[in-house]
Amino acid sequence: MARAPGPSVRLRLTLSYAGFLMVAGALLLATVWVFLLRYVPDRALLVPSGTHLNGGVFPVRSALLRVFAPRAAAALGFLLVFGLVGGWVLAGRMLAPLTRITHATRTAASGSLSHRIRLPGREDEFRELADAFDTMLARLEAHVAEQRRFAADASHELRTPLAISKALLDVAHADPGHDSEALVDRLRAVNTRAIDLTEALLVLSRADRRSFAREPVDLSLLAEEAAETLVPLAERHGVTLDTAGEVAPASGSPALLLQLTTNLVHNAIVHNLPAGGGVWVRTGVRPAGAVLTVENSGEPLSPLLVSTLTLPFRRGSERVRTDHAGVGLGLAIVKTITDAHGGTLTLTPRRAGGMRVTVELPQPGPRAGG
Incomplete structure (x- = not known):
């Protein structure tokens, strides 16, 4: 099915990790700011030396904001870079099993059913999916091999009465004086066997599809x-x-x-x-x-x-x-x-x-x- 291109799962996970880390950092910094404003006395908030304006000292809270804001912005910037890089690496490691499963699926779609994922490691959702996929491939490979063998056997069995009929007709054509009644009897027997085989194949196909009412x-x-x-x-x-x-x-x-x-x-x-x-x-x-x-x-x-x-x-x-x-x-x-x-x-x-x-x-x- 044709789909419009979109961002990869790895990119979306990376942005999700980084976004979550940014929100958590912002909440932490906001908590620190509220704590400083509400619970720390004004006299405990020391104004850094050299912070003068027109010979006067900045108000305490304003000075604190001037000191706190750039450091908070730097911390958020660091969290953003760390979240993007770390999220990209973590998402890649988490999605590595999915990449193997996708590769195995494409290999199977190309006609090779002997490939297996065999995902190592302890049991989890990805490994459960990989094991189920390997089991499906094994059953599908066995079913396809059985169908091919059956098709080859059926072709051989159907070819036999046709080859016998052709041989009988060739003999009759080469010998015009051949007993036509005996030829008809043999052709009838060969044709009956071909009909029986065809009907048996139809019954087998119908039963295998399970298309019947109970x-x-x-x-x-x-x-x-x-x-x-x-x-x-x-x-x-x-x-x-x-x-x-x-x-x-x-x-x-x-x-x-x-x-x-x-x-x-x-x-x-x-x-x-x-x-x-x-x-x-x-x-x-x-x-x-x-x-x-x-x-x-x-x-x-x-x-x-x-x-x-x-x-x-x-x-x-x-x-x-x-x-x-x-x-x-x-x-x-x-x-x-x-x-x-x-x-x-x-x-x-x-x-x-x-x-x-x-x-x-x-x-x-x-x-x-x-």
Whole structure:
């Protein structure tokens, strides 16, 4: 924002210090003058020798004023110079931390987020501000790095179906006798995957912005709806789907929470045993809020692998099925939706194989206007 130039803070502080010192000095001298006039007897006020006018002696008080005034003016002049010089030095020392903070701010504004103030010294207002600014820079740097990594991964994932489509079309163009029906089927599959990825990115972006209205939601109903929708998929994979639990009231976006539940059940089905697997969906209430738990059977998973599964486009090689690799955003969307609702997401490998995913959402607060 454009601003008109004005005096610096250091100059204003200097003038303030000097002005205060001048006022204090003037008050002190006025006090001394009043004290001399009111409480010192006239005979005690000696007239300096040589102060004669027309052969007579100045009146006592007039002579005192002639002696006192120039010395008072000299004292005030000294206080003015001392106040300006001392105030300028003191203001510079006091504002030195602010100069470092300003430099760090300009460095960050230029695009360098790795710079830190690291202001030394004991705790005070400036150091509290500097520490808060360093914390903000660290979080911002991590967020920007995450966004860049996500953009690079998303670009790679979106480029893959386009490259496959181009390759298929090039082959068909080079070989006019190529089976067009098979080409159409493959192009349809590639296009479907690109659409799924795009929709997943849109859901992820919407949840990350937290641009949704909160409504009362029952996680048990969402679990039943997701399970009913995915029963055909479970049957194709030979997976038994079991849903049970009690009413689990929460507050949030019904569409996003349904997406969360569907993603969890979908992942539990497709990342399972080749045959005879199971998925167990449970809902309940804890003191902290509503809980949704999705467990599945499968191959044993390491805690290190499980800890990375919520990262975008991270597909654990031990979990990927050749018939449904997905787009790599299922659990990333779950984590983003959970965070947007102020909840917690916990992934735990099961001893018997597979994984347990627990989503805990806070209890719904009072509705606005209620």
